[in-house]
Amino acid sequence: MSKDFTEIWVYLSASPLLGLTVTLASYLAGSWLFKKSGDNPLVNPVLIAVASIVALLWMTGTPYETYFDGAQFVHFLLGPATVALAIPLYNQFQQVKKTFGALVTALICGSVTAALSAIGIAWLLDGSKQTLLSLAPKSVTTPIAMGITEKIGGLPSLTAVLVILTGIIGAVFGRIILNLVRVKDMRARGLAIGVASHGIGTAAALQASEVAGAFSGLAMGLNGIATAVLIPLLVTLLF
Amino acid sequence: MLAALTALLVFQLIGEIISMALGLPVPGPVIGMVLLFFALVIKGRVPADLQQTAQGLLSHLSLLFVPAGVGVLLHAHLIAEEWPAITAALIGSTFLTIAVTALVMKWLMPKEKDDAA
Numbered sequence: 001m002s003k004d005f006t007e008i009w010v011y012l013s014a015s016p017l018l019g020l021t022v023t024l025a026s027y028l029a030g031s032w033l034f035k036k037s038g039d040n041p042l043v044n045p046v047l048i049a050v051a052s053i054v055a056l057l058w059m060t061g062t063p064y065e066t067y068f069d070g071a072q073f074v075h076f077l078l079g080p081a082t083v084a085l086a087i088p089l090y091n092q093f094q095q096v097k098k099t100f101g102a103l104v105t106a107l108i109c110g111s112v113t114a115a116l117s118a119i120g121i122a123w124l125l126d127g128s129k130q131t132l133l134s135l136a137p138k139s140v141t142t143p144i145a146m147g148i149t150e151k152i153g154g155l156p157s158l159t160a161v162l163v164i165l166t167g168i169i170g171a172v173f174g175r176i177i178l179n180l181v182r183v184k185d186m187r188a189r190g191l192a193i194g195v196a197s198h199g200i201g202t203a204a205a206l207q208a209s210e211v212a213g214a215f216s217g218l219a220m221g222l223n224g225i226a227t228a229v230l231i232p233l234l235v236t237l238l239f
Numbered sequence: 240m241l242a243a244l245t246a247l248l249v250f251q252l253i254g255e256i257i258s259m260a261l262g263l264p265v266p267g268p269v270i271g272m273v274l275l276f277f278a279l280v281i282k283g284r285v286p287a288d289l290q291q292t293a294q295g296l297l298s299h300l301s302l303l304f305v306p307a308g309v310g311v312l313l314h315a316h317l318i319a320e321e322w323p324a325i326t327a328a329l330i331g332s333t334f335l336t337i338a339v340t341a342l343v344m345k346w347l348m349p350k351e352k353d354d355a356a
Contacts (some may be wrong), residue, residue, distance in 0.1 A: 027302045046301045050308035057312060064312045071306035077296065078303045080247040082268035083254070084293035086275035087285055102347035110340030118332035127324035131317075135328050139336060142307055143266040157313060162329065164308040169333045171301070177334050183341040188348060192341035196333050203301035213297075219340075221269050228265055 013062060019070020026052045039207070041175055046200055047168050082141070082199070085217035088206070092214030099187060106188075107219060110195035111226045114139035115234055129239070134158040136231050138166045141198040144224040152235045163198065170197020171204035186211040194219025243292035250275045 012018045029052070030045030037043040057067055068075070089096070096103065118135045127135070133154030137145040142163050149159040174193045183189055190212030193201040198220045206213030253274060255267030263270070279285055285293075311318070318325055 023305050024302070027305055046304055046308060049302075049305045050311065053305070053309045054312055057309070064310060067309060068306060071309070074303055075306040079251045079268040079271075080244065081296045081300055081303055083247045083250045083271040083275055084296050086250075086272045086279060087290060087293040088297070089272075089276055090279040090285060093280070099344075099348050102344055102349070105347055106340050106344035109343045110336050113339045114332055114336040117335045118328045121331045122321075122324040122328035125324035125327055127321055127328065131321050131324060135325070135332075138329065138332070141266075141269070142304075144269065147266060155314075155317075157310060158317060160307050161311045161314055161318075162325070164304055164311070166329055166333055167304060168308075169330055170337065173330075173334065174337055177337045178341055181338045181342055183345050185345060185348065188341045188344035191344050192337045195340045196336035200301055200304050203297075206297060206300065221272055224269050225265050 013060075013066065016070035016073070019067045020073055021070070022053060022056065022067070023049070023071045023074050026056075041172050041204065044168055044172050046164070047172070050164070050168075078142070078199075082221075085202070085221065088210060088214040089218050092211055095187060095211060096214070096218060103191060103215075103218075104222075106191060107195055107222055108226060110192065110219075111139075111223050111230055112234075114196060114223075115227065115231055119234075119238065130155055131158075133235065133239075135162055136235065137227055138162045139196050139198065140224045140227045141220055144228055148228055148231050152232055164200065167197045167200025170201040174201060174204065175208075187215050190215030191219045195223045198223070240288065240292050240295075243286070243289040246289060247271075247275075247292070247296075250278075 026049040027045055030048030033048060034040070034043045034045050053067070057064065115136050118138055119132050122132050122135050133152050134149050136152065136154070137148040137159060140163070142160050145159050145163045146156040149156045170193055174197065178189050178192065183192070186209050190205045193205045193212070194216030202213060202216040202220050205216035250271035251268050254269070254271030257263070257270050258265060258267045
């Protein structure tokens, strides 16, 4: 009996089915808890899913690569989903056009703040140079951030994780910070979330309103471009 | 749905090709997003099929970040070693960025009739 189970486990743990199923199931569980909590941003579905999968992999001694064999099908959809952000952006185009000057200025201020404050805070607390460099692009979407880190000599796979953590922090606490600084306009709120916490923030902003989601998606795209130009310059100045 | 999904993939593919061919630091999907946006501006409307597929994909956007997030396992050591610097930098910088961006936008933006709802 127990031998049969071991055989089944050996078979399943080598197939992509398990990683894929676990990813979807734990995310569904996270979403269910999020709904149950009355859409409380502290109960973030990504955070719940990541934490429970990490715990599961750790308990079963499954390497990340094995998990990713299955999870890559979900990961792959990030590309077409990024392209799809053009649609809310187009739907809100009139709104975006009206505020374009303000938007670009705010975006550049945010982009510089994100990179400088991340490097500065970590430097004050004795972070290693590799950590500082890997932190610098933490506010932009994963593929751009990894590209930037590679260019400036950080650790791209560490950056990927820091980017996700940043996104979760933005999605969880964004609303609190925005209320604290008393910004109520959905355009400004969406923009700020998109600049600071890319796609995960955008997902949260989309749930709040389509206007916020469109500005957040636009901010994420533009900030990716701005940061890709800015950080290599900053790094040559600082290091 | 199939046509819309294919369209998204085609735009991503064109984006990837442009990004690689020109050696741009901007990844393919972001270029694909910009191209699709201009295509929609030229067309003048969003086809219903594309609207629906995009909505389906975007309503589960945060799911798509889960696999990369689990990658935290790979760097548990490094993060454990430098956790005060990393935690403070991530939280402090994210809060600051949100506040600065939102406030600058609020000050510079043309006023809508009544936003303080």
